[in-house]
Amino acid sequence: MLQVSLYRYSPETDEAPKMQDFRVDTGGKDLMVLDVLELVKSQLDSSVAYRRSCREGVCGSDGLNMNGKNGLACITPLSEVVKKGKLVIRPLPGLPVIRDLVVDMSLFYAQYEKVEPYLQNDESPPEIERLQTPEDREKLDGLYECILCACCSTSCPSFWWNPERFIGPAGLLQSYRFLADSRDTATQERLSKLEDPFSVFRCHGIQNCASVCPKGLNPTKAIGHIKSMLLSKSN
């Protein structure tokens, strides 16, 4: 039997959040954390709320804090997170809770929107497509794979304290994805929107983002590249 402690909060009825304990029979299998949540919901308490969709680490819906570390519940096996037979599941830290494990991602998306995450090119469109050399294409590896699950940004203290001003690791990784794209011609405009003391420079390189990313990406490295670009721009 696995002891599972879930964060419960329903703003309409509860005065304060509380932790609720469940004993879950995993049948001795090394289930994924999402499977455990499904067992709780289907067998023990159908009122538990959480987001999920693809259950294979592609959609990024079930970002949660499991035993203190952010990750995707669907691709996190119990053997990786359970300590002393206990699993504590909380919503992603730093964002307002809508209910139980469901958080309001508005701030996160507002920051994503700020980096204008789409290709901007003021040259006339070619007949078929904008070509890239294999080398230029390679520069996008480690950037384009982001699924916006918010595990990184919600593990970042700079994002906790200044979510309105600091773009956060997820947004900055996407920012660099377009800064590094040889087909994008808005590089200078993009950079001049990042020069203030908050958007990029609130990152102090503590690398929580890189340590939790379920896709193994490294936002800190991308932020370092952005800082270098800002530095060469200012010279």
Next chain:
Amino acid sequence: MNVTVFNRSGISDWILQRASSVIMLAYSLTVASAVIPDTSYEAWSVFMTQTWMRGFSTLALLAMIAHSWIGVWAVLTDYVTVRMLGSLGERLRLFLLVLMGILLLVYLLWGVFIIWGFI
């Protein structure tokens, strides 16, 4: 919130923070390498009152002041904010920044007086 930033630009604050730490490190090593072999007052006094050393001390003092201001400003805009403390956050931060400003100004004047031997 941006009114109190050292240069109103993230890049220059970032460069200044790093440049000032290099200056302070170089200064600490210089002082240590001169004083550790001979800890007597005479040796210390002769070393510190050389003109180039007085200039270096002043530079290190300025670096310390810039470094502290940028660092404390960053810490205060993380923790002493409306998000963390409600409406008190804004006023308390301004108060602490003014306090910090006065403190650094006193350090600057006091330091210059000491380094150049005015008192």
